[in-house]
Amino acid sequence: MATRDADAAVRMRGVRVALSGVTVLSDINAFFVQAGINALIGPNGAGKTTLLKAMLGLTPFSGHVEFAPDESGRMPRAAYVPQRLDFDRGSPITVTDLLCADRQRRPLFLGASHRAAAQAHEKLRLVGADRLARLPLGKLSGGEFQRVLLALALLGDPRLLLLDEPVAGIDMVGEQLFCDLLVQLRVTQRMTIVIVSHDQSFVTQHADHVVCINDGVVQCEGNPSKTLTPDNIRRVFGDHIVLYDHGPHGHAHAHCDEQHGCGHSHADSHGHLHSHSAVPQEPNQA
């Protein structure tokens, strides 16, 4: 997929965010392609989460965030999967409770509505979490909880899905599943996906567009295979970082076969950003 500004689902112009007097984003100019997977990368503290929150209107900002209207000419529905959610694990809330609370007007203490329960079940099945439906949230593992949050986000069929490091701390199987699912959503539902990720192999193999931020500005953006050059990586992550791809698919490879989802195994081609690795490999030369 070409990453031209004209395909943009979201366009940010001169976005600036200051939190408690500290400038987190100073001047963000970026775009995110329609019906594509957009990866947002950058070192810790670069402002990736803040950028997502500005896009969602969760944090005050100056500048412009423009959304391409959806099929019906309205502002596209956006959904959010937050990063590592801190919540009260002792609360007697089941997975179904959470999803039904979002969908139904009738208070949960008067019972679940059939429609809400059916919608909840459909989304849970989509993310492979239907067997978790009756479990309390506090009993879920990190990966299971992320999948439930994704199911919640998918309720109401959003056009724009924002995910903040959804696979951080998730095992290989969970990560593979998550990745397959995102590719599938992009293809079948033409959903625009913006994902904060530290997983370099995911970005190079599945993203259609990558936006790299550091020091409050966009350092580079574009097609991953053209954008993630050693020079750019150094600009974003600093001198002591090199891309290190320890799998068999270390070559430039922008995205996988859409028909088959993630056609590779994450278990053996797992690229990460390592600080100062021993054997620097030429990363993703276009």
Place this chain on the structure above:
Amino acid sequence: MMEAALWLFDAVISGLLTAIGALPFEAVEAGFIRRALLTVLLVAPVCGMVGVYVVNFRMAFFSDAISHSAFAGVALGFLAVSAGLAWVDPRLTLVALAIVVGLLITAAKRRTELGTDTIIGVAFAGVMALGIAIIRFDPRFQRDFASFLYGDVLTVDQADLRIALLLAICVSVFMTIAYNRLLLVGLNLDLARTRGVATRAYDYLFAVLVVLVVTATIRISGLLLVTALLVVPAATARNLARSAGQVLWYAAGAGVLAGVGGLVVSIGYNIAASAAIILIGVALFGLSLGFRADWGRSAR
């Protein structure tokens, strides 16, 4: 309009009192016991229901600060009366000051990065000091404070019953409308906002609801024990409930059980009703610990 509402309220109250009077117990022949029982039946489940989210949002300390602001609120009322403002009712100044304090705490919590417990601690100190300052100002006020400190459900009058009925209606309506949204708010604010919940409105509305419940419940439990009436049944319910829907019913049930049981014990053994109610509530919580089965994983 106002008169019609009052007439309706009084009709409902006298109907309920008649129903209680028909119970096959000798004690309900006394009017004050019928009124006490009705008050408990109206207020205890309400406390339990609201308590579910007081526990979820960790607002026990907030509730304590609000109940202790009653000191200053009542003192201000007495001060106003002695200054010649005869129309001022200390019960109203109590509610008014508590609402102001509740809104200030909520606003400070939202607008500063101070810990919520720090903000409440400051507010708590401020209202207590204000109350003590006014009491010292005129020792005549002091004797009237005992009923606010310890409560006395056996002396409730028609006005108290009307307030209890109004409270029960307000809380039932609010919980029916807001229950699901509050569940999302309790999980995560940002997430709730992206799901279309007006989190700021719910923050303030729930704070005001807690203020109203606390100030109305002081009449029963006294300001020292009012938080217990909110927290203890809800804590019991968390041990027993297996879903977000069940927890409200268990909390209301635990509240009623403790309230009625406490009233019976207090009449039978001549101990303070508020203390008896809380003690039974705590005993129920102890029992509920035994039922806290390791549900979830085993239920797959």
